[in-house]
Amino acid sequence: MFKTEPIMINFGPQHPSTHGVFRMRITFDGERILDLEPVFGYLHRGIEKLGESKTYTQIIPYTDRLDYLASMTNNHAYVLAVEKLAEIEVPERAEYLRVIMAELMRIASHLMTVGFMLNEMGAFFTPLLYMWREREKILDLFEMVCGQRLTYNYMRIGGLSQDIPEEFMPALERFIEEMPGFIDEYDQLLAENEILLARTKGVGILPPEQAINCSVSGPVLRASGVQWDLRRADPYSIYDRFDFEIPTCQNGDVYDRYRMRILEMRQSVRIVKQAMDQLPLGEVRTKVSATLRPPKGEVYGHIEGPKGELGFYLVSDGSPNPYRFHIRAPAIINLTMFRDVCVGRLLADAIIILGSIDICMGEVDR
Amino acid sequence: MTILEQFQQWLLNYWPSWAAYLVPALIAFIIIVIIVLVMVLMFIYMERRIIGRFQIRLGPNRAGPFGILQPVADAIKVLIKEDIVPIRADRWVHYWAPIITFFPALMIFAVIPWGQGAIFADLNIGILYVVAISSVGAIGIFMAGWGSNNKFSLVAGMRTIAQMVSYEIPLVLSIGGVLIIAGSLSMMDIVEAQNVPFFLLQPLGFVIFFIAAASEINRSPFDLLEAESEIVTGYHTEYSGMKFALFFFAEYTHAFALSTIAATLFLGGWRFALLPGPIWFFIKVLLVFIVLLWMRSTLPRVRVDQLMGFAWKFLFPLALINLFITATEAIIWPGFPWWLLFLNFAIAALLIVLWSGLFPVPGEGVSFKRYGRGIAKGMALTFKHLFRHPITVQYPEQRLTPARRFRGYQLVWYEDQCNGCRACARACPVSIIDIETRKGEEKGLVVEKLEVDFGRCLFCGLCVEACPVQALFMSRDYEKASYRREALVMNKEQFIAAPDKRSAYAYPDLEDEMPPQTLLAPPKEGR
C-alpha cells in the first residue's frame, strides 16, 4: 500500500558539529540509520611527504599541527621517537617538565572534548564555557612557557627549547589547587543530569573484543573495559615513577567515554602534583646538532595521547632528513568502529557518538 | 465590562454604531501589537544578556548603551538581507509558512488580561480559543519544512508535527484542572477566581503545563526542530531576510504568549498588593521567561523518541491523574479552601517520584532516584554562576598583555649585529626567509636583500633560536592584519623601520624588561 524509500543525507564538510571538515553520508529510514559512510581527506596537507624533505628539528612545528588541540603530546611523541632512534639522553629536569606539560595538555584536551560533546547535545555552550575557563588557564601557563597558545613547538630533540620562567611554578600551583574543585563542579552540573543520562547511557555500546579488533585506543578503549594504557603497559619517559590509577568503565557507551575523560583529568592532576614535588634542578637540553644525522635504522615510538595511541614510525638512512615519516594517528583509527556502532540508532545518536570518539581533523587527514 | 467595552458604549452616544465599535477596536489592536513587538524585542535582548551572564560572559553590549539597541540592529540586518528562495522549493508553501506561523501567536494576545478590565476581547471561551489558535502554528512549521525542498528541513518538519501534537494533550489536560477550580473558561474569570494563586493549589498541573508549554514553543531542552548541532537550524535553514525574521519573531512571540498564559492561569495574573495590576503582570511574565532561559542554558536536548516517550508515558498519565484528583477535591470540598495546597503538594511530590521510578535509565533497574534531582543540581550551579564576575574583556578597549616570551607577528632584526650567516634561513621549516649578501668593505658579509613572507610563517621561533649573534628576535605584536597579501611580505627597509617590540623568546636575560603577562588565575600573594 505504501512505498517507503530510504533517504541519503549528507552531513557535509560544513556542519556545526562535525569537529572540522568531516563528512558523513548517512542513509536513513525515517530517523533510523541504515548505513553510514565517513568521508574525509578535506584537510590533507601531505605532512608525511613534507617530512621527507625537512630536517628532524624542522619537523617539530609540523607535528604541532597534527592534533592541534593537543600539540604538546604530539611534540612529545615525535621527539621520543627520534631520541630512541638516535639514542640521545635527556636530562632529568627536562623529563619531569615534559611530563608536566603533557599531563596539562591532556587535561586541556579532555576539557575541550567534553565541552563540545555537551554542546552537540544541545546544552548551548554553558558547560563548554565553564570548561573553557579552565582551559584558558592552562593556555595561559603554556603561553608563559613557550610564547604560544595553540601550537607550542616547545620540545626539542634532547630536551626542551628553554627552561620554565620563575612565575610558572606559583601559577601552576594555584591551578592545580583549584582544579579538583572545578572538576567537582562539572560533576555537579552533569554527572546525574537525567537528560544527559537518557541521551548517553546505552548509546553507542562498543564491546571490548570489537574495540581491540578495531585497533581502538585511548579513553574509548578503556571505557569499554580494557585495561590498556601505554603509560602503564609500556612506560615511556619517566611515567614509571609516578603513582596513578588507570580508570576503566564497564559498559563502553557514550556515558562511559564521557566519564573516562573526567576520571582521567583527576589522575592527570595527581601526576602533575607529584611531578611538581619531585622536580630536580639542572639542564633542560642536551646539545644536539641542528642537522642531526641519526644512524641508519627505524623506530616506532608511541605514547598515550589524549585521543589514543599516537605513534611515529621513522626510517632513517643516515641523512639529515628522514627517509620515511609515518604518523599513526589515533583519531582516524578510532573511526573504524564508527559505522558499526551507529547502524540501527537514531540521527541524534550518531552526532553524539562522533563527539565521544573525539576526533580532530588535523590528525585524521594529516 | 472591560475598559474597551466601556469606551465603545460611551462612543455610541456620539458616533454611528459601526464606527463606535470599529475605531476603538483598531486602536486597541494597534496598542497590543506595539506592546507585543516591544516586549519581544526586549525578550530577545534579555535572552542574550542573561544567558551570557549564566555563562560568565557579557552578552552583546556594543549597539547602544548596554547593548539595548542590539535587537534593533538585528532587525535592520535581517530586513536588508536578500530573500533567497531555493529553485525547487514549493513557492506558495514556502511563502506562506512564516505568516501562518507568526499570526496565531499574535492572535493569542486578544484574550490576555493585562490589568483589571484591560482585555481586548472577553470571550467566554477564552482559554479554549487560546488552545485552538496555538495549534495552528504547527501547520506553518510543517509547511516550512516541506516547502524548503531540503532534507534537513523535512526531518525537522516531521519532528515538529510529532512534538507539537503530542504535547498539546498534557497542556490541555493540565489547564483542565485550573478550569475545574475556576469554574469558567473566560480568562477574566480565571484571574478573578485566584484568591490563592493556582500554582499553589495545582502544583502538578503547573509543572506539567510549564514543561508542555516549553515544548510547544520549541525551547530548550525541547528545541529539536531547530537543533543547530544536528540539523543545522532545521525548518528555517532555507529562509533569509524578512521571512526568517518572521520565524524568529514568531518563536519569541509564542514564548511571550505562553508566559502570559502561565502567569494568568497559574500565578494570579495582575493580582497582588500595592502596585497597579499591569506592573505585577509584567513582573510575573518576566519571571516565567527567566526560568525558561535558565532551563535553556543548563539542559541538553532530548532525543526525539525520548521526547515522545516523555509526553505520552509521563506527562499524559500524570495530567489525567491530576484532573481526576482535582475533580475529586471539587466534589469533596467545593469551595477549594486554601489548606488544600498542602495536600496537593504532597500528592504531586509522591506522584512524580513514584512515576519516575517506572522509567529507569537504561542499565539501571527500577530506581526512584531519577526524578529530576540531577537536573536541579545542575540548575543550582548555573544559578550560582549568574553572580560571578564575567571572564571576558572588552577588546579592543581592554587589551591583555601577552607573555614575556610571546612569539608574535613579525621579527625584530638588528642590522648591525647581523653577520649574514644565513643560519635563520636554513633553520626555517617553510623556507620563507630570503637573504642575499655581498662582501662588505671589511671582512664579513653585508646583507643586501632580506625578505620574509609572513603570510606563510609558522611563528615557530626556530630562526630566532638558530641565530648565533643575537640579531633576530620575535616580537610581541599580534595585530597585523592587512588588506593586501603583498603587504604581509616584509623587506629589509621595513625591518629597519619597524618599532622595536621584541619579546624574550630564546633570550631569558631580557625577561626582566618585559611587562608581566595578564593571567586569568594569577598566583596568590606571598608565593
Add this chain to the structure above:
Amino acid sequence: MTIALSGEDVARRIGEHLPDAVTEFSETAVFIKVEDVLDIARFLKETPRLEFDYLNSITAVDYTEHFEVVYHLTSITNNHSIVLKTRCYDRENPRVPSVVSLWQGADFQEREVYDLMGIAFDGHPNLKRILLWEGFAGHPLRKDYGSGV
C-alpha cells in the same frame, strides 16, 4: 613493560608452523613472503602464548627497488609486540593480501596505503581512495612521484 620480541625468536616460531614463509629476520623485525601474509597473521593471532590481537599500525615504505609493508602488532593479553614486514617487488601493480578479516582496524590504514603508495590489498571490502579525491592521478608518497620534491 611491553617486551619487543626479537626477530629471531618470532622467525623460529613461524618457521615451525610454516617453514618457507620467513625470508629473513633482523634484530627487531621478521620478513615474510607476500603470499603467506594472511596465513601467518592468522597464526600469530590465534596461537596461544602469541595471541597478537591488537594491530598498532600498517604502513608502507618505498625503497626504490621494492615496497615494504610494515605491520606493528601487539598482544594486549601477553604484553609483547613484534614488527612484521613483507617485501613486494612488483612496481607496476603491487598486491598484498588484506588482513581486514582478522583485524578490522586495518580497514582505513590499508586504504591509506593504497591511496598514497599504490599498493592494492586483495580481499579488502572497500578499497578506494581515502585521503585524496577519487579522480587523483598517481600515488604521492612514492619516491618517483612528481617532478621531485
